[in-house]
Amino acid sequence: MSLSLKWFIERITTKFEFKIARSAESYYDVVILELSDGEHLSYGEAAPSRRYENGSDAILELLHTRKDQILTLPIDDAESRQDAIEKLFPESYSLQAAVDTAFWDLQGQRAGKPLWQLFGANEKMVTSSYTIGISDLSMIPAKIEEAAPYPILKIKLGTDYDHDIMRAIRAETDKVLRVDVNEGWKTIDDAKRGTEWLAEENVEFLEQPMPAHQLDDIAELREFSPLPIVADENSVRPEDLPGLVGAYDGINIKLMKCGGLTNARRMVELSQKHGFDIMMGCMVETAIGITAMSQLGSFARWLDLDGNVLLARDPFLGVGNESGELILLDKPGLGVSKRS
Ligand SMILES: [Mg+2]
Numbered sequence: 001m002s003l004s005l006k007w008f009i010e011r012i013t014t015k016f017e018f019k020i021a022r023s024a025e026s027y028y029d030v031v032i033l034e035l036s037d038g039e040h041l042s043y044g045e046a047a048p049s050r051r052y053e054n055g056s057d058a059i060l061e062l063l064h065t066r067k068d069q070i071l072t073l074p075i076d077d078a079e080s081r082q083d084a085i086e087k088l089f090p091e092s093y094s095l096q097a098a099v100d101t102a103f104w105d106l107q108g109q110r111a112g113k114p115l116w117q118l119f120g121a122n123e124k125m126v127t128s129s130y131t132i133g134i135s136d137l138s139m140i141p142a143k144i145e146e147a148a149p150y151p152i153l154k155i156k157l158g159t160d161y162d163h164d165i166m167r168a169i170r171a172e173t174d175k176v177l178r179v180d181v182n183e184g185w186k187t188i189d190d191a192k193r194g195t196e197w198l199a200e201e202n203v204e205f206l207e208q209p210m211p212a213h214q215l216d217d218i219a220e221l222r223e224f225s226p227l228p229i230v231a232d233e234n235s236v237r238p239e240d241l242p243g244l245v246g247a248y249d250g251i252n253i254k255l256m257k258c259g260g261l262t263n264a265r266r267m268v269e270l271s272q273k274h275g276f277d278i279m280m281g282c283m284v285e286t287a288i289g290i291t292a293m294s295q296l297g298s299f300a301r302w303l304d305l306d307g308n309v310l311l312a313r314d315p316f317l318g319v320g321n322e323s324g325e326l327i328l329l330d331k332p333g334l335g336v337s338k339r340s
Contacts, residue, residue, distance in 0.1 A: 003071045005102075006034040007063050009056055010286065013312045016143060018284055019134040021158030021184035022051070028284050029056040031063075031095070035102040037075075040109040043316070043336050044102030045288035046094035047256050047307075051233065059095045070099055075107060082262035093236070093259050094283075100260025101292045101334070108333030115295040116328055119265065125294070127324040128303040129154040129178055131310060137161070137168045144172040149323040152176045152204075154304055158184015162194070166201055178302070180207040183233055188217045195225040205302070207252060207279075208232040219247040230279055230302075238266040241274055250277035250301070255293050256285070268299045282307035291318030291334050294326050315339055 013027045033044035046059050063070075069088050073081050082100060089095045108115045116123065130150035132143050134157070147153055155169060158181040169177070179198055185191040191209045198206060205228040210218050212233040222229045228249035235244060235251035237258055244251065253267045264280075271278045280293055280300040285307035293305055308314045309321050318336040320327035329335035 002038075003075075004036050004038075005063075005067060005070055007060070008032055009060070010315055012284065012286060012315070014284060014310050015146065015312050016133060016135065016139070016310075018310065020156045020180070021134070021182035024134075025284075030286060030289075031056050031059045031098060032286075032288065033098045033102045035106055037106060037110070040106055040333070042102045042105035042109060042333060043288045044098035044100070044105070045286055045292075046092065046098035047283040047285040047289055048092065048094040049256060049283055052236065052257055053092050053094065059092055059098075062089055062092060062095055073099070073103060075103060075110070078104065078107070078262045082260065086259060094256040096259035096263075097255040097289075097292075098260075100262050101255065101288070104261050104292070105333040105336075112332050114328065114330060114335060115261070115292075115333060116298070119261075119295055121296055121298040123298070123328050125297040125326050126300065126303055127152055128305045128321065128326055130306045130324060131180075131304065132156065132169070134159055134165070137164055140165070140168040141172055144169060150306075151324055152178065154178045154180055154207075154306075157181050157194075163197070166198070170201060174202070177201065177203050178205055178207065178304075179203050180232070181209045183208055183211040185209050186211065188220060191217070191221050192224055195221065195227050199226040203227060205230050205250065208234065215243075215247050222247060222249065228277065230277070232281065235267075238263050238270055241267065241270040241276065244276070245274050248276065250279050252279040252281045252304070253293075253296075253300075254281045254283065255289055256283045261292060261295065264293070264296055268296060277301045279303070280305060284310055286311070287314050287316035287318030288334070288336050291316075291329070291336050294319040294328060295334070297326060297328075313339075
């Protein structure tokens, strides 16, 4: 049976403005794919990050011009399919992820099995963190209150008032904190001072403290740092990983930058080979993207799959999140559906 493909933009709004070291947004336009073989309907999501590519309008343009090539991709051979997807859409990692996800969802549905089973993963996962974006200090008590159900918080830093942010958060909570600087510290001296004072604040690890192009500085920082250092903006694609040995303790895998589940599985294998701790993260996304990444969640030491619980309303239903515990669905493929 031949395949058909539809797509649309979904505007998703966050509960709070989502601010990090380089950007601040209150809503995101994601592109949803619906792929059908006439019997099954599968989903994919592209949540483009401006750090890596253009926005959703550019993705619509790519879909318009290259739809026919998507429909002839192989359904049952993910490896060769992914290679073809990358040649088809070199400009958009998130569209690569959307297409790969929709095909995997279809593949799982046709096999009658949840993807986590096809991937040799299991249902048990570590607790996911909940992200506290950058804001005025006056907002922090309300944000910590909003995060009350979640036992692990990920704090965004990389401002000129990082100390004040941490002090305000620690005045509200003694929870385990993880810190993501999003490349915000520009000098090795600032970064060294940062790791020192954060180590005294019950912080578990530090994510991407310095700009990705300052890899030598990051390697020096890692030697010095009492905290594990995790790559994010440095660990974009599978081929990035060998070059990060010595500079990082762990790597953050995200579908929207690596290009989908096929490449995420490649990154899991490469991390195991090179001895990196595995973190899995996300952009601000709907349940489609979060449910997709969760299929591999049991391979991760640290999870940060909160992109859909940061939303005022998730337009899709998928993996559950009960106080940071992710609950996979026992349905074929991804098992996601539209929220009515
Ligand atoms: Mg990050």
